[in-house]
Amino acid sequence: MADEHPTHPDLQTLRARIDSVDRDLLSLLNHRAALAQAVGELKKKEGSVVFRPEREAQVIDGLKSVNLGPLKNENVAPIWREIMSACRALETPTRVAYLGPAGTFSELAALGFFGSSIVKVPCASIDEVFRTTSAGAADFGVVPVENSTEGVVARSLDLFLTTPLFIIGETSLFVRHNLLRRENTLDDIEAVCAHPQALAQCHMWLSNHLPNVERRPVSSNAEGARLASENPKLAGIASERAASEYGLHVIAPAIQDDPHNRTRFAIVTHPERHPQPQASGHDCTSLVVSVVNRPGAVHDMLVPLKQHGVSMSRFESRPARSGQWEYYFYIDLQGHPDEPKVAAALKELRGVCAYFKLLGTYPIDVH
Numbered sequence: 339m340a341d342e343h344p345t346h347p348d349l350q351t352l353r354a355r356i357d358s359v360d361r362d363l364l365s366l367l368n369h370r371a372a373l374a375q376a377v378g379e380l381k382k383k384e385g386s387v388v389f390r391p392e393r394e395a396q397v398i399d400g401l402k403s404v405n406l407g408p409l410k411n412e413n414v415a416p417i418w419r420e421i422m423s424a425c426r427a428l429e430t431p432t433r434v435a436y437l438g439p440a441g442t443f444s445e446l447a448a449l450g451f452f453g454s455s456i457v458k459v460p461c462a463s464i465d466e467v468f469r470t471t472s473a474g475a476a477d478f479g480v481v482p483v484e485n486s487t488e489g490v491v492a493r494s495l496d497l498f499l500t501t502p503l504f505i506i507g508e509t510s511l512f513v514r515h516n517l518l519r520r521e522n523t524l525d526d527i528e529a530v531c532a533h534p535q536a537l538a539q540c541h542m543w544l545s546n547h548l549p550n551v552e553r554r555p556v557s558s559n560a561e562g563a564r565l566a567s568e569n570p571k572l573a574g575i576a577s578e579r580a581a582s583e584y585g586l587h588v589i590a591p592a593i594q595d596d597p598h599n600r601t602r603f604a605i606v607t608h609p610e611r612h613p614q615p616q617a618s619g620h621d622c623t624s625l626v627v628s629v630v631n632r633p634g635a636v637h638d639m640l641v642p643l644k645q646h647g648v649s650m651s652r653f654e655s656r657p658a659r660s661g662q663w664e665y666y667f668y669i670d671l672q673g674h675p676d677e678p679k680v681a682a683a684l685k686e687l688r689g690v691c692a693y694f695k696l697l698g699t700y701p702i703d704v705h
C-alpha cells in the first residue's frame with residue numbers, strides 16, 4: 339500500500355528503511371572488519387599481541403562522547419564490545435579460561451568483557467583458571483576478586499601472590515541469584531547446592547524460607563545446577579542462563595540478600611605473552627605490598643601516595659599466614675605507571691615496603 343501520510347510512514351515503510359540501514363551497517367561493519375584484519379597483519383609482522391584493552395576502552399569512550407542518541411550510552415559499550423570481539427577473532431582466536439561449567443557468572447563476565455567471539459576454556463576451580471592461563475592453554479583468565487555483599491574472594495587474592503600472572507583488565511557484573519530445581523516447588527528439598535559465596539549472598543533468604551534445609555557448598559553455582567538437574571531432591575542457586583542450560587525451573591527469582599549485589603572480576607594473563615596495557619587515560623594500577631610489623635608502618639606506606647596526589651580506590655588486607663600478625667595489603671591506585679606522579683609514588687612506596695608486587699595496570703571498566 340502507498341504511504342498515505344509521508345510524515346507518518348507506515349510499518350512496512352519503516353521496516354523497509356530499517357532493512358536498508360541494516361544493509362548499510364553490514365557493509366560498514368565488513369569494511370571495519372577488513373581494517374581490523376589489516377591491523378592483524380601488521381601485528382603479525384611486528385610480532386606484537388592482538389588484544390589491546392586500552393585501545394578497545396578508548397574506542398568505546400570516544401563513541402560515547404560523540405553519541406547523540408536516541409541510542410543510550412550504556413548500550414554503546416556492549417554493542418561495540420561485540421563488534422570488536424568479532425573483528426579481533428579475524429586477527430587471531432582469543433582463548434579465555436574461567437570458572438565453569440557453562441552458565442556461571444564467571445562465564446557471563448568473560449563474555450561481557452571479551453564479547454562472544456572467543457574460545458571458551460571452562461575450568462573446575464579458580465586455581466585451575468590460574469594454572470591453565472599460566473601454562474598457556476588459555477590466553478587470558480577471568481577470576482572473581484570481590485563481591486559487594488561478601489567482600490573479597492580470598493582464593494583469587496592469594497593466587498595473585500604466588501603466580502606470575504598479572505591483571506590487564508577488570509569487569510563487573512550485576513549478580514542475580516535464583517533458586518533452581520527440577521520440581522516447581524519449595525517442598526521436600528534435601529539440600530541447596532551452590533558455591534559458598536552464593537550461599538553466603540543468599541543467607542537471609544535461605545534462613546527465612548528454607549531454615550531446615552542443608553546448604554551444601556560445591557565448586558560452582560553451575561555445578562550446583564547440574565547436580566539439581568540430576569536429582570529432584572536437590573536445588574541450586576544460579577543464573578537464569580544456568581536454569582535454561584540445565585533444564586531447571588526458577589522456583590524463586592532474585593534471592594540474593596542485597597538487590598544491588600555486584601561481583602568484580604579481574605582479567606589475568608602471562609607477562610611473557612602479553613605486555614602491560616598502555617595508558618588509556620582512565621587507568622587503574624593494582625599492587626600488593628607488606629610492611630614490617632611496627633607502629634606507624636601502614637601510615638608511612640600511604641605517605642608517598644598522598645605526597646604525589648595519587649588517589650587510592652581500594653585498600654584490602656589479607657593475613658600473611660606467618661603467625662606474626664603480618665598482613666598483605668592489596669591496593670588499587672588511580673592512574674598508570676607511565677604518569678610521572680604515579681611512577682614517583684610507586685618508586686617511593688617500593689622503598690618503604692618489605693614486599694612489593696605490581697599486579698597489573700589496566701583501563702578502568704567502561705560501561
Ligand SMILES: C=C(O[C@@H]1C=C(C(=O)O)C=C[C@H]1O)C(=O)O
Nearest residue numbers: 374377388389390393422425426
Ligand atoms: C583492530 C585492532 O585489534 C583489536 C581489535 C580492536 C577493534 O576492533 O577496534 C581494537 C583493539 C584490539 O583489541 C587494533 O589494535 O586496533
